[in-house]
Amino acid sequence: MVRSSDAMQEAVKNFQSMNRLKPTGKINEETKKLMKRSRCGNRDPVSRIKSRSYGELLPYELHGSKWTNYKLTYRFKNFSQKMTKEGIIKIVKEAFGMWSQVTPLRFIESNDKKKRAHIDIQFSTRIHCCHEAPPDSAKFEGPGGVMAHTTYPEDGGEIHVDDDENWRLEYDPKDTNTMSFKYVMVHEIGHVLGLEHSHFVEGSIMAPYYYNTDVPPNFKLHETDIIAIQKLYGNQSIKLP
Known part of the structure; x- marks a missing residue:
């Protein structure tokens, strides 16, 4: 219709x-x-902006759920056909590390196939799940468009990555037809920790649209991203038991 x-x-x-x-x-x-532009498949928090006038938007949004455990495990359910297993493991560890640098959160890879980790990482293509995402982004559609989507803490913590995309482990300025896997993983980890999309603050890792032609080699979390994640978990000064 x-x-x-x-x-x-x-x-x-x-x-x-x-x-x-x-x-x-x-x-x-x-x-x-x-x-x-290519983007994340998670919903934008549109309903929250309708009561706010232009220029009054908060630069970030919190989903409303968070992890109560500050030591979180993550597990690979499978690996990509586009990147090496060793490279993926290294990049994902670095991506989690960017969030642990500004919070008391600690992330540990689990190799236990029988025990559920807090966060599962899965490479998929096309229709593959019944996910907390709008119908048009609950599936992947091949190269371009939606590249990944993620559930929030209250929904179990799953990161799904579209394996039809032209992935590189990190951005290569000589190859603008590929996407930085590291950049996308840092973004999706933000979701799995409880952050929604920011209101397209330039440079924010949590903006709904990804950069695929101008990702700095040593990109960092934007101040907006740091403020948002510390609203949920505090900073590194918090002493863990």
Whole structure:
């Protein structure tokens, strides 16, 4: 069924507000350019922005659930066909490390296939799950578009990565047709810890749209990302039992 012009305009306004564009409801060049970028499949917190006027958006959003255990295990359910197993293990450890550097959280890889880890990491293609995501992003659709999606702490902690994508372990400026696996993993780990998408603060790792042509080799968490995660878990000064 074709959406009415009013409904379409409202959807475009929501998209623009979410991404800190002027909410005109018209698909201008700036809006069109952003819509074409690859992104995360998790929902944008659109309902929370409707009561806020343009310019009054918080730069970050918390999902509302968090882990009560500060020592979390993660497990690989399988590995990618596009990257080496050793490279994936190294990059994922580094990605978790970026969040542990600014919080008291500690992450431990589990090799126990029988015991459920706090966080499961799975490479998948096409239709593969019944996930807390809108119908159009509960599946992967091949290269481009949605590259990964993740459940939040209250939903069990699963990171699903689209293995049809043109992955590189880290961004290579000479190969702009590939995506930095490390950048995407840092973003998805933010979700699995309880962060929603930020309102497209330039440089925020939790922005819904990924960078695939200008990821700095040694990129860091944005101040917005650090403030958000410390709202949930505090900083490194917290003493763990």
